Every structure is written in structure tokens, then in C-alpha cells.
Amino acid sequence: MTTKGLLAAMENAWNTGDGVAWAANFAADTVFVDALGGIHRGSATLRVEHQELFDTIYQGSTLKLHVVETRTLGTDLHLLRVGYTLHVPAGPRAGELRGMQMLLVQNGLILDFQNTFTRTDPDFAGIAGHPSQHFPAQGTASSPTR
Template sequence: MSKKMLSLAVLPFVALASTAGADEGEIQRILEAKEAAWEAGDGDAWARDYQDDAGLINLFGMRFDDRETNAKRHSEVFQGAFAGTSLDVDVQDIAMLNEDLAFAEAVLRVSDIESMPAGLPDRGDGVLYTRMSFLLERDDHHGWQIRFGHNTVVHP
């Protein structure tokens, strides 16, 4: 096979790899934007990157079936038990399932908790760790958005 033919054969794979890298970067940005929404105590900003009918299961196993309910619940959380706390999102893995579907996993660290809410592990340091999984979907109108999220407490 000539170098020219080999280059033409490899070209689609190189283009796919660069697209995947750009997609992973965009997904990383979406997940890390949760930090600023948390700091601002803004439930609408928290839910902004979820699809209109996206599902979410929170730490207590409660299921929310749309962006609006997700935003409302997070606004309550930001004004309640987690008011004045900080969030750090550490994206652990992004797996491209196909060109329009991805799975991401992140460890969330909520710090500066004055009093740990009942039912959550209290390490005595005002810090809560969770592991959150995200299914993301891309479409031509909205780009990447979260289709489903599931948050789980990490016990000491």
C-alpha cells in the first residue's frame, strides 16, 4: 500500500479521534461548570445542562423527572443544608459510547458543611464525598446535555 493510500485510510480515524477529544473537553467543561452554579447557589444554573426531560436520582434515592424539578430541588438545597458550602468536581472518566452518547463519572466533594444532614456520613470534618454518574447525549440543536444523573454517597 502506498503512503498516500495509507494516509487516506487513516484520515477518518484521526478525524474521529480529534472529534472525541473535543467532545470529552466539552463534557468536562459542562461537569466542572457545576462548581460555579453551586458556589452561586443557583439551581437554574445547576440544571442548565440537563435536557428538559432529564432524570436525576439524588443522594437519598429521590428521582426527579425533568430539568425544572431538578433546578427547584437544588435551589432548596442551596438555601438549606448546603448553604455556604463549596463544591469540587473531579471528573474521573469520560467514555464515548458512540458519537452522540457518552458516560461520565465524577467524584464530588462538598466542603464547609456546618451540620451534616441526617442520613449522610459525618466524618467530623464538614466534608461530604459523592460519586456521580452522568449519561450525556448530543443533538444538533443543543450540543451535549445531561440525559440522566445518579448521585451516590461515598462512605468512609
């Protein structure tokens, strides 16, 4: 599967609230680090946990992904840096969340995944003066795609 196809499949799974389809993008033995630093192992775990998220705090949410950078590491082994915008219509996380994800992809499946929220809260320690070019607007890149 191409990078574009993988991201489209991830968006579609998220936007339809389908935990089975979401987990299908990940290798059986994947390691997934969520935006809060929790480590989740295996696509079967992701299937269950994400379905719970889709049915509760992220119900009706929409995800938009865009490639910031790709790096080829070997035969069909790629490191992707992907920016995202998540719109949550209601509930405890209502509003727009932005962030950066790092995906290690082989044979069209995600082996390893790291999610990081982008903080724009000026009261958050160290955020003042932070170089925002790390999180470009959709459709732009902070550095060339390899």
C-alpha cells in the same frame, strides 16, 4: 459543551447557589437519582429543588468535581464517572462529603444522573475491607479514561 466545560458549569452553579444555572446543565426530561435513592424528573424540578437545597442545608457549600472515567457510547453520547468532594460549612450536613456520580451526557446536557455518597464509616455493614480504589483522590484515575 466539553466534559471539562460541563463540570465547570456544574461547579460554578453549585458554588454560587444558583438553581437556574444548575438545572441548565440537564436535559428538560432528565432523570436524576439523588444520593439517598430518590428519583427526580425534569430540569424544571431540579431547578426548584436545588435552589431549596442551596438556600438551606447546602447554603455556602462548595463542590469540586473530577473525572474518574469517560466512555463514548455513540455520536456525542458519553457516560461519565465523576468523583466529588462537597464542603458544607454549617448545618445538619456540615463537614466534607465525598462520592461518585454517573452522568449520561448527550449534546452537552445530562440525560441521566446517579449520585452515590462514599461511606467511610467503619460501622457501616460491609465497609471494612472495601476497595478504596473505587474513589481515587482528585486528579487520579482508577482506570484509564477512554
